[in-house]
Amino acid sequence: MANARPAGSAKQGPARKRRKLSGRVDIEDVTGFAFSEPDAEQIRRDLLQWYDANHRVLPWRRNPHSRRQALDPPFECSAASSDLLDDEFIYRVWISETMSQQTQLSRVIEYFQRWVQKWPTVQALSKASLDEVNEAWAGLGYYRRARFLLEGAQAIAAGPGGTMPRTAQDWLKIPGVGAYTSRSVASIGCQEAVAAVDANVVRVLARLRRCSLPGIGPGATTYQNLATKLLDPQRPGDFNQAMMELGACICTSQRACCSECPLQTSCAAFSSVKEHQAAAADDAASSPEPSVLHYPAKAKKAQRREETWAVCLVERFEISNVSQLLMSKRPATGLLAGLWEFPATILPDGTSKADRAAATASCLRSCLERLGCPEEILSRARRNHLGTVTHVFSHINMTLLVDHVLIQADQAAIKTTRGSESPNEEVLERLKRAEAEAAQLRKEIAAARERRSEAGEVEAQESLEETKQTISRITSGDLKREGFGSSSDNWMSETNFDFFTRGGPTERGLSVATPEDQSVVRRRLLIGIGAAVALAGLSQVPTDSLRRQPTKPLFQYLAPLLRIRGLLAEADSIVNEGQWEQLNTLLDRVQNQPNFLKANLRDAMAGLETREQRQQAEALSQSIREYVDQIDSNKYYEAMGKPGQRGGEREAQLVRFSSNSLKAAQDKLKAFIKLFPRDVVAAAQQQLDQVYS
Numbered sequence: 001m002a003n004a005r006p007a008g009s010a011k012q013g014p015a016r017k018r019r020k021l022s023g024r025v026d027i028e029d030v031t032g033f034a035f036s037e038p039d040a041e042q043i044r045r046d047l048l049q050w051y052d053a054n055h056r057v058l059p060w061r062r063n064p065h066s067r068r069q070a071l072d073p074p075f076e077c078s079a080a081s082s083d084l085l086d087d088e089f090i091y092r093v094w095i096s097e098t099m100s101q102q103t104q105l106s107r108v109i110e111y112f113q114r115w116v117q118k119w120p121t122v123q124a125l126s127k128a129s130l131d132e133v134n135e136a137w138a139g140l141g142y143y144r145r146a147r148f149l150l151e152g153a154q155a156i157a158a159g160p161g162g163t164m165p166r167t168a169q170d171w172l173k174i175p176g177v178g179a180y181t182s183r184s185v186a187s188i189g190c191q192e193a194v195a196a197v198d199a200n201v202v203r204v205l206a207r208l209r210r211c212s213l214p215g216i217g218p219g220a221t222t223y224q225n226l227a228t229k230l231l232d233p234q235r236p237g238d239f240n241q242a243m244m245e246l247g248a249c250i251c252t253s254q255r256a257c258c259s260e261c262p263l264q265t266s267c268a269a270f271s272s273v274k275e276h277q278a279a280a281a282d283d284a285a286s287s288p289e290p291s292v293l294h295y296p297a298k299a300k301k302a303q304r305r306e307e308t309w310a311v312c313l314v315e316r317f318e319i320s321n322v323s324q325l326l327m328s329k330r331p332a333t334g335l336l337a338g339l340w341e342f343p344a345t346i347l348p349d350g351t352s353k354a355d356r357a358a359a360t361a362s363c364l365r366s367c368l369e370r371l372g373c374p375e376e377i378l379s380r381a382r383r384n385h386l387g388t389v390t391h392v393f394s395h396i397n398m399t400l401l402v403d404h405v406l407i408q409a410d411q412a413a414i415k416t417t418r419g420s421e422s423p424n425e426e427v428l429e430r431l432k433r434a435e436a437e438a439a440q441l442r443k444e445i446a447a448a449r450e451r452r453s454e455a456g457e458v459e460a461q462e463s464l465e466e467t468k469q470t471i472s473r474i475t476s477g478d479l480k481r482e483g484f485g486s487s488s489d490n491w492m493s494e495t496n497f498d499f500f501t502r503g504g505p506t507e508r509g510l511s512v513a514t515p516e517d518q519s520v521v522r523r524r525l526l527i528g529i530g531a532a533v534a535l536a537g538l539s540q541v542p543t544d545s546l547r548r549q550p551t552k553p554l555f556q557y558l559a560p561l562l563r564i565r566g567l568l569a570e571a572d573s574i575v576n577e578g579q580w581e582q583l584n585t586l587l588d589r590v591q592n593q594p595n596f597l598k599a600n601l602r603d604a605m606a607g608l609e610t611r612e613q614r615q616q617a618e619a620l621s622q623s624i625r626e627y628v629d630q631i632d633s634n635k636y637y638e639a640m641g642k643p644g645q646r647g648g649e650r651e652a653q654l655v656r657f658s659s660n661s662l663k664a665a666q667d668k669l670k671a672f673i674k675l676f677p678r679d680v681v682a683a684a685q686q687q688l689d690q691v692y693s
Contacts, residue, residue: 033209033222035229043208043266044232044239050262051242056249056593058105059113060096061188062089063238077109090164090189091122094152097184098145098176102394105248111140122164125150126157130338143336148176166190188237195227196240200247205230206296207251210268214299249593254585256292260594269295304397308351310360311344313386314367314405328367335393343367344400360403382406557604558676558684560595561669567595568666571631575658578651580632583658587632598625601672613675620672627665631658 035043053067062080080092095115099108115136119125125133130150137146152174156164165171167190171182184196197205202215202223209226213219232239250257258270269292276290314326327340345363347356382405389400567590574583591597601624605617673681 033211040230046262047242060092087164093189094185097181098149103140122153122156125153151175167192168194187240191237193233193236195231197224197227201243204243204247204251207269207292208267212295212297214297216299252585254582304395306397308347308399309344310347310356311342311400311402312360312405313342316407554607555680555683557600559687560600562684562688564590564595564597565669571662575662578655583632617675620668624665624668627661630661
């Protein structure tokens with residue numbers, strides 16, 4: 001495909017003027033991009049209809065207008081309960097919006113469910129400690145978000161009535177809540193008519209109006225005004241989520257699935273592509289081909305700075321095979337504020353090995369001094385270099401040079417307090433009270449155990465006497481029928497039992513069973529025989545009749561699998577070129593909306609005729625899902641550095657791993673499709689051709 005036209009070309013979008021900002025940056029006057037009211041009405045109607053039928057089911061989302069059916073692909077989680085109180089639902093929306101920033105949705109769901117189980121309300125969260133919150137957040141990154149959630153919960157709980165804010169303006173007063181989050185929570189949780197604009201919404205708006213402005217800087221105001229004009233005032237929360245959903249699933253940054261887009265007829269960028277294709281058919285010397293992907297223009301990202309840190313794992317080893325690791329707390333502000341880390345110090349560029357050793361020794365002396373340890377222990381400590389670790393932040397490439405420092409138990413008396421200050425009198429008094437309470441509790445537990453032991457002996461003696469009496473009654477023939485209930489009861493008396501097992505009571509010298517006793521036994525025998533016959537008949541029922549039957553024609557399940565086969569073929573070049581972000585997008589389309597690999601494999605195999613075919617399909621299905629999951633090998637090698645920037649043999653290793661997994665997935669899927677009749681596969685291909693023609 002030809003390169004995009006330069007942003008701001010005279011042929012792009014509605015007529016507009018160009019002006020200079022500070023003599024350096026070109027900015028477009030975008031007044032011509034505004035939506036007309038008929039256009040806005042059409043977009044609202046088409047988008048909400050698509051959203052109601054195709055929205056993802058999320059544990060913080062509820063849509064009373066949903067048209068998702070039981071026959072749709074299975075949901076990985078359930079929607080937010082309609083029984084939640086207003087404040088509980090708003091709280092969940094707030095947590096989800098904060099977690100979703102810079103984080104994949106599948107990961108957010110997992111963390112969100114654990115979070116609300118631990119802290120179901122804002123009041124519960126407000127009572128947590130920062131360490132507890134950071135522990136629950138571990139793995140999501142950008143830890144400042146976790147601290148802001150805690151501070152925000154404390155501010156809300158301390159506010160009037162401890163209730164959640166209801167407007168975007170009130171949300172802006174909460175620590176850590178910015179323009180987007182305030183509008184998103186207010187619209188989704190409180191149904192306030194405010195437009196929330198994130199990167200997905202910017203992308204959709206830019207393509208609808210062929211606007212090449214980036215979503216930051218002056219362009220942010222333009223897109224906010226466009227979103228406000230387009231917002232559905234009756235369903236603001238659903239409309240905001242529908243715009244985000246469209247940008248995340250259909251109108252993505254790497255791929256625009258225009259054939260599946262509900263706003264295709266309203267999209268100026270798509271119209272320009274069609275017009276160019278029509279003109280190119282008549283004019284061999286056509287202009288460069290436009291693309292929906294050209295909008296919006298990408299803002300230039302700041303280059304990450306390089307930092308090198310020396311890190312020490314200081315281990316205190318005791319004779320009892322118990323070791324302790326020394327940790328220090330980071331400053332209350334800045335990167336990873338307030339988190340615990342191993343002693344570390346930043347190194348200037350070009351630091352020699354000797355200078356690095358001196359810098360780490362200085363850092364260790366400072367840490368040990370705060371703990372009251374003599375400085376000379378460092379000269380006797382054993383030290384060796386463990387290796388190098390690379391960690392990539394959004395704005396920093398951090399290289400960690402890690403050393404291990406072993407201190408024997410007799411070399412130091414390191415205090416195990418988590419801080420540099422000695423405990424004050426109040427803390428000591430609280431410790432004394434806690435120790436006294438613990439001692440009293442231990443006494444009460446010991447007394448309770450003693451009482452339980454005495455009671456147990458009495459109970460055991462009583463049980464023994466009762467057992468002896470029962471044995472005596474049985475031996476003396478004193479076990480009467482009344483002990484098992486009335487004569488009409490289904491319990492079997494001793495005489496019945498003897499008659500049933502030994503042919504008759506006369507063999508043991510007992511009285512002959514009465515006609516009533518014999519009738520009871522005959523009744524039970526008939527019931528047993530009937531049950532045995534029923535079970536035998538049930539065992540002859542073919543298991544095929546009990547299996548899950550497909551609810552749609554078989555070719556409708558095969559069509560997405562054929563589409564997946566095509567997507568995997570497209571992935572060959574993506575993997576070989578190491579385009580990992582583009583690969584992530586492609587695999588998301590394979591496994592989730594709109595192709596749903598797992599669900600369609602399951603439903604397709606249910607339509608196979610024989611048990612052998614279904615067993616073979618089950619094995620192939622399991623292999624296909626495993627290999628597809630392994631194609632993006634980067635998630636298994638995060639410690640090796642940012643994908644695409646490792647270079648050399650490391651990058652080649654990941655490419656080989658992904659390529660092998662991709663080939664295996666393609667082979668298994670090909671074998672799976674071969675299990676089905678050719679006419680069914682042909683019908684599926686025909687349906688696929690009609691959709692993407």
